[in-house]
Amino acid sequence: xxxxxxxxxxxxxxxxxxxxxxxxxxxxxxxxxxxxxxxxxxxxxxxxxxxxxxxxxxxxxxxxxxxxxxxxxxxxxxxxxxxxxxxxxxxxxxxxxxxxxxxxxxxxxxxxxxxxxxxxxxxxxxxxxx
Amino acid sequence: xxxxxxxxxxxxxxxxxxxxxxxxxxxxxxxxxxxxxxxxxxxxxxxxxxxxxxxxxxxxxxxxxxxxxxxxxxxxxxxxxxxxxxxxxxxxxxxxxxxxxxxxxxxxxxxxxxxxxxxxxxxxxxxxxxxxxxxxxxxxxxxxxxxxxxxxxxxxxxxxxxxxxxxxxxxxxxxxxxxxxxxxxxxxxxxxxxxxxxxxxxxxxxxxxxxxxxxxxxxxxxxxxxxxxxxxxxxxxxxxxxxxxxxxxxxxxxxxxxxxxxxxxxxxxxxxxxxxxxxxxxxxxxxxxxxxxxxxxxxxxxxxxxxxxxxxxxxxxxxxxxxxxxxxxxxxxxxxxxxxxxxxxxxxxxxxxxxxxxxxxxxxxxxxxxxxxxxxxxxxxxxxxxxxxxxxxxxxxxxxxxxxxxxxxxxxxxxxxxxxxxxxxxxxxxxxxxxxxxxxxxxxxxxxxxxxxxxxxxxxxxxxxxxxxxxxxxxxxxxxxxxxxxxxxxxxxxxxxxxxxxxxxxxxxxxxxxxxxxxxxxxxxx
Numbered sequence: 001x002x003x004x005x006x007x008x009x010x011x012x013x014x015x016x017x018x019x020x021x022x023x024x025x026x027x028x029x030x031x032x033x034x035x036x037x038x039x040x041x042x043x044x045x046x047x048x049x050x051x052x053x054x055x056x057x058x059x060x061x062x063x064x065x066x067x068x069x070x071x072x073x074x075x076x077x078x079x080x081x082x083x084x085x086x087x088x089x090x091x092x093x094x095x096x097x098x099x100x101x102x103x104x105x106x107x108x109x110x111x112x113x114x115x116x117x118x119x120x121x122x123x124x125x126x127x128x129x130x
Numbered sequence: 131x132x133x134x135x136x137x138x139x140x141x142x143x144x145x146x147x148x149x150x151x152x153x154x155x156x157x158x159x160x161x162x163x164x165x166x167x168x169x170x171x172x173x174x175x176x177x178x179x180x181x182x183x184x185x186x187x188x189x190x191x192x193x194x195x196x197x198x199x200x201x202x203x204x205x206x207x208x209x210x211x212x213x214x215x216x217x218x219x220x221x222x223x224x225x226x227x228x229x230x231x232x233x234x235x236x237x238x239x240x241x242x243x244x245x246x247x248x249x250x251x252x253x254x255x256x257x258x259x260x261x262x263x264x265x266x267x268x269x270x271x272x273x274x275x276x277x278x279x280x281x282x283x284x285x286x287x288x289x290x291x292x293x294x295x296x297x298x299x300x301x302x303x304x305x306x307x308x309x310x311x312x313x314x315x316x317x318x319x320x321x322x323x324x325x326x327x328x329x330x331x332x333x334x335x336x337x338x339x340x341x342x343x344x345x346x347x348x349x350x351x352x353x354x355x356x357x358x359x360x361x362x363x364x365x366x367x368x369x370x371x372x373x374x375x376x377x378x379x380x381x382x383x384x385x386x387x388x389x390x391x392x393x394x395x396x397x398x399x400x401x402x403x404x405x406x407x408x409x410x411x412x413x414x415x416x417x418x419x420x421x422x423x424x425x426x427x428x429x430x431x432x433x434x435x436x437x438x439x440x441x442x443x444x445x446x447x448x449x450x451x452x453x454x455x456x457x458x459x460x461x462x463x464x465x466x467x468x469x470x471x472x473x474x475x476x477x478x479x480x481x482x483x484x485x486x487x488x489x490x491x492x493x494x495x496x497x498x499x500x501x502x503x504x505x506x507x508x509x510x511x512x513x514x515x516x517x518x519x520x521x522x523x524x525x526x527x528x529x530x531x532x533x534x535x536x537x538x539x540x541x542x543x544x545x546x547x548x549x550x551x552x553x554x555x556x557x558x559x560x561x562x563x564x565x566x567x568x569x570x571x572x573x574x575x576x577x578x579x580x581x582x583x584x585x586x587x588x589x590x591x592x593x594x595x596x597x598x599x600x601x602x603x604x605x606x607x608x609x610x611x612x613x614x615x616x617x618x619x620x621x622x623x624x625x626x627x628x629x630x631x632x633x634x635x636x637x638x639x640x641x642x643x644x645x646x647x648x649x650x651x652x653x654x655x656x
Binding site for chain 2: 013024105108
């Protein structure tokens with residue numbers, strides 16, 4: 001079953017808020033909470049965009065990103081990376097590994113929604129109405 | 131850099147209205163020799179210096195100007211600091227300031243020390259923040275919590291038609307995250323409190339150096355105490371490691387444990403609570419012996435130690451504590467290497483440190499250290515300076531040689547035997563060096579290692595340097611085979627690159643500090 005957005009985030013409170021906000025914007029959401037689960041979920045659930053936190057348990061966001069770009073079937077997946085404020089280094093590395101967009105924590109919910117929208121185009125509902 | 135004694139002697143002599151002939155007669159040398167001395171064409175030391183000082187009714191330190199010299203040197207170091215370098219002050223200013231405004235000079239030196247300590251503190255904080263895994267973990271937690279709180283709060287605020295179930299969900303989220311934040315904040319504050327004690331160390335060490343310097347690293351009261359302890363040990367038949375351990379146990383209730391397997395990285399320690407002095411197997415006998423006697427010294431010399439640290443140089447509990455540690459070791463040295471016998475042996479063996487190690491069953495460093503303390507008036511050994519370098523080349527211990535000011539901290543000139551010793555596989559290295567003011571010294575250095583306790587245990591070597599004025603070099607075995615008269619064979623060196631005035635040294639590692647005419651000073655880094 002294809003979904004719009006796969007979120008990879010291990011902090012439950014952050015995940016809860018993200019889930020709410022993105023659903024409210026009209027997208028279908030699925031989530032994983034550690035790095036090992038991401039690849040599998042990407043293949044099974046075929047999201048249109050991946051929202052990826054850098055600090056994940058078991059496998060870091062960088063490794064996951066590298067893996068996604070290395071696999072032909074997932075190489076073109078748009079990825080939005082969530083980085084921590086002040087970590088210029090992280091941002092640079094993610095860019096080199098092929099991330100498409102960044103949002104820095106702490107963020108305003110609107111930042112995330114706008115970023116996803118720019119990677120995806122309008123959500124499924126909107127497109128139907130226009 | 132030598133102290134200009136000649137001028138002081140002639141100034142003082144003239145001030146007292148003494149003629150050269152009269153002074154020369156009273157100290158039993160020829161007037162022409164006195165003339166050479168006053169013109170700084172001959173060095174004077176030992177008993178002659180004492181006689182001259184006595185005749186001129188002035189203390190030796192005032193005559194050699196050693197304390198002033200040290201202050202001048204400290205000011206030069208201050209002026210060389212990058213923060214002040216572009217002001218362009220140097221030796222001339224330092225000399226003139228110390229001569230005309232000694233209190234101001236002292237104040238400047240003191241301020242500089244405080245500044246260095248404060249900088250070190252700031253650096254310590256910065257490094258702590260950057261590198262401490264616990265701190266970065268805590269900061270990460272703070273960031274995550276704040277992200278969650280902000281995200282949830284925005285939802286509560288912006289979404290009008292929020293169901294009460296959802297509202298409750300996000301309020302709970304915020305609640306939970308803020309409780310976590312409070313705990314993290316407390317933890318962080320605790321970490322900072324701890325970090326603030328990190329860098330007093332720089333100035334505390336300097337204070338200890340000052341105390342040692344003022345006493346010329348010779349403490350007669352502690353020598354006496356050491357002699358008493360040696361007598362006590364002898365009369366109770368404590369000769370040799372087993373007997374000393376027995377003494378420690380029966381009289382002081384401290385059990386000696388060899389073959390200990392502690393968790394800490396240390397090779398030995400005193401667990402006061404359990405009453406145990408423990409050693410790992412890798413610790414050599416010389417260390418065990420020394421540490422046992424040191425503990426006895428510490429336990430039985432309370433009044434002598436307290437008295438010895440009541441000096442103005444030590445301004446804090448920490449400094450006094452550090453000083454007590456040092457002085458307890460001093461007493462142990464005095465007990466294990468009794469002054470007169472050791473001096474006698476040193477003279478007989480011509481200051482062969484390794485031969486003395488053999489005779490006293492002591493380590494190279496213990497012997498070297500004892501040699502430096504042979505400064506009893508009238509019964510002095512060859513005056514030595516001492517430096518120790520850690521495996522990264524940093525100076526970790528130093529005892530100055532009057533007349534040659536060695537760097538306190540940081541690194542020394544790369545040409546010194548101190549560093550060559552690291553490349554000599556534990557063999558002793560010697561060299562005759564010449565500084566740019568013409569003063570010459572004999573350097574003797576050896577890299578020493580402890581035993582490794584396993585393949586994974588890298589036992590890195592330290593290097594020990596002993597320094598003697600070339601005048602005394604021939605009293606030592608280390609001058610054998612060297613042509614001390616041939617100054618062309620000298621190695622031209624400096625104190626440390628930044629303070630060295632040599633312009634043609636291929637081993638220069640850092641641009642020199644050049645006050646006055648070099649406007650491009652701050653860009654002149656190699």
